[in-house]
Amino acid sequence: MLFLATLAFFSCSRPAAFGAAGLGQARGGAPRSSTAHEDVVAAESFLADIVRNVAGDRLVVGTLVPPETDPHEYQARPSDFARIKDAKLFIVAGAGYEAWLQSAAGALEGVDVVSLFKDDGSGDPHFWTDPRTSAAALGGLVAALSKIAPDAAPLFEANAKRYAAELAALDTRIRSRFASLSPDRRLLLTNHDALGHFAAAYGFKVIGTVLPGSSTEAAPSAKGLSELLSAIKTSGVPAIFLDVGENKTIAETVASEAKVRVVTDLYIEGTSAPEGPAPTYIAMLDHDAEVIANALK
Numbered sequence: 001m002l003f004l005a006t007l008a009f010f011s012c013s014r015p016a017a018f019g020a021a022g023l024g025q026a027r028g029g030a031p032r033s034s035t036a037h038e039d040v041v042a043a044e045s046f047l048a049d050i051v052r053n054v055a056g057d058r059l060v061v062g063t064l065v066p067p068e069t070d071p072h073e074y075q076a077r078p079s080d081f082a083r084i085k086d087a088k089l090f091i092v093a094g095a096g097y098e099a100w101l102q103s104a105a106g107a108l109e110g111v112d113v114v115s116l117f118k119d120d121g122s123g124d125p126h127f128w129t130d131p132r133t134s135a136a137a138l139g140g141l142v143a144a145l146s147k148i149a150p151d152a153a154p155l156f157e158a159n160a161k162r163y164a165a166e167l168a169a170l171d172t173r174i175r176s177r178f179a180s181l182s183p184d185r186r187l188l189l190t191n192h193d194a195l196g197h198f199a200a201a202y203g204f205k206v207i208g209t210v211l212p213g214s215s216t217e218a219a220p221s222a223k224g225l226s227e228l229l230s231a232i233k234t235s236g237v238p239a240i241f242l243d244v245g246e247n248k249t250i251a252e253t254v255a256s257e258a259k260v261r262v263v264t265d266l267y268i269e270g271t272s273a274p275e276g277p278a279p280t281y282i283a284m285l286d287h288d289a290e291v292i293a294n295a296l297k
Contacts (some may be wrong), residue, residue, distance in 0.1 A: 038062035039148065041084050042091040043098050044071055046128060047116060049281040051091055053163045054141055058152040062087070067271045067279075068129040070245035072192075076100055080106045088148040091141075093117055097125035099259055114144045122196060126268065129198035131174075131285055135167040170202075171284050174289040185296045187237040189260070191251050194243065194268050198288075207237045210251050220250065232258040238297045243268040263295050 032288050039059040042048035048063040048131050055061055064080055065071045081104070084090045086153070088110070092098050094115025101108070116137045117127040127133045138160040146153035186204040192211040199206050206229045211220055220228075231237075232254075239261040240251045248264050255262045267278040278287040 024070040024191070031057060038083065038087045040089045040091060040145070041087040044093060046281040046284055047091050047093060049146075049271060050116070050134060050138075050163075051141065053166075053281075054138060054159045055145055056155055056159050058149055058155055059145065065270065067273050067274070068244050069270060070243065070247075071097070072099065073270050074098075074100055076104060076107075084108065084111055088112065089114060089144060091116060091144070093125060093128070095119035095125040095127070112148075112225075114140070116141060123126075123161055124193050124196035126194045127197055128281070129195055129268065129288075130201040131167040131170045131282075132201065133197065134281070135164045140163055166282060170285055174285065177289045177293050181293060181296060187235055187296070188292075189237045189240045191233065191240065191246050191248070195241070207231050207235045210240060210254055225254065228254065229258055232260060239263045241266055241292065241295070246271055246273070261295065263291060266291055 040061045045063045045067045090113045142156045189207045242264045267284040272278040278284040
């Protein structure tokens with residue numbers, strides 16, 4: 001009872017989201033990206049990297065949510081909407097991932113918003129954790145970029161073809177990294193539902209999540225946590241995996257009770273800073289596969 005009461009307290013006292021209150025920096029002190037002119041604004045840093053790989057030097061691409069920041073807690077400021085409206089194109093992951101867009105319809109009136117991924121009804125909008133899905137989305141990205149720069153369409157197509165080959169090589173590397181990991185070790189426990197597509201792609205089983213659903217904004221129930229502790233004990237899963245930008249308080253409390261590790265250095269929701277271990281989308285997935293493989297050995 002004391003354990004569940006402690007978690008209930010933590011659930012009710014999670015830090016407030018930043019952005020709308022006028023804070024000019026993300027957690028970790030990283031300033032929001034801003035430039036005098038941007039042709040394209042991408043909601044998240046990994047999206048911006050994908051777009052830059054296709055756009056090349058032909059278009060200026062900006063990032064809205066800074067690296068190492070939890071996009072689920074993001075709240076747009078008036079200056080962010082100004083950047084979006086000044087750009088020719090706004091790229092989002094889609095499928096409900098950018099929850100803040102639901103209350104921003106008026107501010108985005110007239111903006112050309114393109115969702116890179118299509119909702120598959122799974123309830124997990126983290127499609128990019130499977131690089132094959134990102135590769136399949138490049139055709140739609142080429143079409144969107146070609147609308148705002150028709151003269152560069154051949155360049156975009158050539159870049160997308162090259163990048164698709166790089167993503168295929170990434171997929172091969174990830175599979176090779178997990179080749180020696182036996183099926184009984186391919187177990188994932190995450191803070192929220194963020195690795196479902198990754199698990200399906202690489203033969204893992206998701207044992208459960210600390211927070212219900214695909215957003216870090218949700219709060220766990222006593223019943224849900226009790227069931228999760230039972231699942232951890234039954235499965236023998238050794239760790240809880242979190243993105244670097246997530247609040248780890250509840251996960252650490254669960255881990256202490258269940259006697260498992262907390263792995264907090266995944267880059268699921270965005271890239272690292274340029275000097276970090278995952279400054280690009282491809283580096284993100286390479287890094288995460290290595291961290292997961294090492295944690296589950």
